[in-house]
Every structure is written in structure tokens, then in C-alpha cells.
Amino acid sequence: MLGKRRLTALAAAGAFAFPLALTACGADTMATQTTGGTVSAMAAEEFGPGCAAVPKDPNNAGSFExxxxxxxxxxxxxxxxxxxxxTAVKQAGLVDTLNNAEAVTVFAPTNDAFAKIPKADLDKVLADKALLTKILxxxxxxGKTAPAQLAGAHKTLEGQDLTVSGSGADxxxxxxxxxxxxNVQTRNGTVYIVDTVLMPPS
Structure with missing residues (x-):
């Protein structure tokens, strides 16, 4: 676990580096299917009720494609x-870090998730780069984590574990x-959109 003083120094220097190594839990999100002796790649599907809000037009920048x-x-x-x-990622100066990571899994809070936080508290977090970096x-x-490997404990880049429970599409x-x-795919990451902001243990 990163100490607060260390985290603050790194954030202030703009040098918070993400580990780029793949982990054991970062399994490929591609499934394989054998047909007549040949193996073909088959992309797994996105799942969940929130996916209905994603633009369907493949030319839209927010579409899955x-x-x-x-x-x-x-x-x-x-x-x-x-x-x-x-907005929070930009405020923390983490855009390039995330974009340049080799492979990551991101649990991405929705706008409604952030709206659950009182505005005064959210404004305070957004103004504190070290704290914001810790939370993000x-x-x-x-590593890219497929749905089949999602349940269980995962060490975050903040240094502490988060735990996922469930199976299938729940x-x-x-x-x-x-x-x-x-299971939303990006070029270098798998995204799981969540309805609540995750707070690291103290």
C-alpha cells in the first residue's frame, strides 16, 4: 500500500506510473471455439442493463465499436x-498514463455514481490531486480481466485489494x-461500468 506522503509526492510530480505487467487474473477476453478441427477467436459480449444507454451507431464515439x-x-x-x-481522470493528470498502459481493467463509475456523493465532498476530492489519484x-x-475471471480479489494499482462477487451477468x-x-472492450483495456464510486480502505 502506498503511503499518503509517497502518493502525494508522486502525484505532485506528475509521475504516478501504472504497472504495465500483466497479472495472472488478466486473462484474455477472447473465447475460442473449435469447428471442424480449427480454432477461431470469438469476442465475448458486453452485458448488463446499463449497456442500453450506450450509443448504437457504430460511428458514434461512444459506441462499443x-x-x-x-x-x-x-x-x-x-x-x-x-x-x-x-473529468476526474483529466483533473488527476492520468489520461496519458491510462492510454499508454499495456493492459488494464477499469471499474468505471457512471455519472449517477458520482452524483451520489454530496457536491461539496466531490468538489473537495476533485481539488485534491493526491486523494483523487488514490481513489481513481x-x-x-x-491486465485485461474477462468475466469468467472477474469474481475474486484483485490488487488495484492503488495498492489495496477490491473484491468482486457474482457470476454470469450479475x-x-x-x-x-x-x-x-x-466486458466493454477498448484498445488496451476492459471496462466494467459500475453504479457506485469505490472508496479505498483507509
């Missing part, structure tokens, strides 16, 4: 569910955040 072509922070910027998260990196795990993170749209 468009997001799959962009690195994760850029992909999120086109998604109408994630505009507050994108708690939402990121190294997952909760830390028993508080529901995955409302899961």
Missing part, C-alpha cells in the same frame, strides 16, 4: 455514461457497486 478502437481514457471520453469520470487508481487493475464490487455494463 468506436470504444474498441481507442485507448481506455479516450474511449471513456466518448461514452455518455462516463463524463464525470473523464483504486478502480484500476493491471457482479458486485466490494458488495456495494453493481456492474451495470460489463
Amino acid at each position: 468506436a470504444m474498441a478502437q481507442q485507448p481506455v481514457a479516450t474511449a471513456a471520453s466518448g461514452n455518455p455514461l462516463l463524463s464525470t469520470l473523464v 487508481t483504486y478502480h484500476v487493475v493491471a 457482479f458486485k464490487v466490494n458488495d456495494s457497486a453493481q456492474v451495470v455494463c460489463g
